[in-house]
Amino acid sequence: MEHPDSILIVDFGSQVTQLIARRIREAGVYSEIAPFQSAAEAFTRMAPKGIVLSGGPASVVDEDSPRIPQEILDSGLPMLGICYGQQALTRQLGGQVEKGAGGEFGEAFIDIGAPCALFDGLWTQGERHQVWMSHGDHVAELAPGFRPVATSKGAPFAIIADDARRIYAMQFHPEVVHTPDGAKLIANFARHVCGLTGDWSMAEFRAAKIAEIRQQVGSAKVICGLSGGVDSSVAALLIHEAIGDQLTCVFVDGGILRQGEAEQVVGLFRGHYNIPLIHVEAQTLFMNGLAGVTDPEAKRKFIGKTFIDVFEAEAKKIGGAEFLAQGTLYPDVIESVSFTGGPSVTIKSHHNVGGLPERMNMKLVEPLRELFKDEVRALGRELGLPDVFVGRHPFPGPGLAIRIPGEVTKERCDILRKADAIYLEEIRNAGLYDAIWQAFAVLLPVRTVGVMGDARTYDSVLALRAVTSVDGMTAQAFSFPGDFLPRVATRIINEVKGVNRVVYDYTSKPPGTIEWE
Ligand SMILES: Nc1ncnc2c1ncn2[C@@H]1O[C@H](COP(=O)(O)OP(=O)(O)OP(=O)(O)O)[C@@H](O)[C@H]1O
Ligand SMILES: O=c1[nH]c(=O)c2[nH+]cn([C@@H]3O[C@H](COP(=O)(O)O)[C@@H](O)[C@H]3O)c2[nH]1
Ligand SMILES: NC(=O)CC[C@H](N)C(=O)O
């Protein structure tokens, strides 16, 4: 998206790069991440007012390690180097980086030895502050023009500055919450060093996106995959505002939805909006295709492809559509894409990104591609989307299929639907729905022995999951009040035939992911 005041983040493959984008946006400044290989292109397209260089797993001392593109280095723009970013700046500008020896991992303390533009209203000389470090290498000799600002045990140059060129760099990670003042350091860079006013808002995003959609689509027709989830509902409203009746929404029921979901979504949407909505019953198509498929990526790829097949068939029926709109978000993009030859790995193919077939007849319209979940909710409120949509827990496109490890059958979907409905009903009754980010049940391909009414049972295990999160990128298991889980377990085992044992999943993300597949 074009924005006159933006900051470009050059990604060297750090696990926490997306947090840099969040911190900058929280400071009211628009930012985007580009992998170092394509950063030069992004730089030309965005015309940013400042650059942040991320951390990364490589060592700048190694010959073939990632480099800052020359045009960015020569741009004269303010720059903030973080960890690997600091080391790359130092090396490319003529200083020395030393490999290994003296690494720091986790909590560390820095001593402030000199004033710095990043400290406005924050830190002063002589103070000691807590930061979070994760490095093996360190800057050993400053590049010409730089002065030392702060030191730590393992990093003699924990913060360095070249005031004339407006380049600042640090060995620690200001973007993580374990650096308590980190968000303020980043905000100071964005506002005071880059001179940006911090006026980026959802109202502005909405107006800019509407203009962009109009320009992209022209007078062509658009089909929007609508799931009733927050993302596609917001995408549909935004596109409708931009192009009106050129938009048709398509809701697909592949038999992998939750109990009552189709009726609920279609009813709610038709009740609130005057946007044409096609309800496609594609249960047989999906169930036949999923028969015998057990590999999680294979399930995701099949579902991604089949969604597109359905969208294309529906487009034909309305006389053709040139564009397909989806509610794809930034985390979908980040987690599905691995940089070619780069250090980041594909975790799972989100059905709407990595799960897309290679050849598509329709072009994509994805107005939310740069946003995080909580930002989409804010945009939804801005667009007047009712709370029943804005507050809904996320539900993945591949649905119950990725909550049934092993083969997906209609029978197993039915069992899971019943158990999941009881779990969610109890959560709502206990007033916990809004305190939880996402809750669901998983039907395991494991059978265990039980005893019911003096008879032996040999049935499936069901796992319950509930997490808290801000944006789905990291998550923690939700702690239910003492008697809640035993009550739900009893109800499920009594009421759902096929389940005789219930367990609770305490795994956080990372190291787990939210879904099981
Ligand atoms: N049942 C469905 N019918 C049509 N399109 C769907 C369906 N499920 C998913 N999609 C498409 O895939 C996109 C990504 O799904 P995703 O679950 O990430 O978003 P969402 O359902 O809109 O929101 P949420 O994350 O809150 O569930 C959706 O925005 C939508 O375009
Ligand atoms: O639309 C989607 N298509 C997918 O293929 C998909 N996979 C995971 N998710 C949702 O993304 C969030 C993070 O999930 P994970 O920790 O399991 O990756 C959670 O909210 C998941 O439910 C998906 N959403
Ligand atoms: N977190 C980082 O960016 C680490 C940079 C480099 N790999 C080091 O170990 O020092």
Ligand SMILES: [Mg+2]
């Ligand atoms: Mg969804």
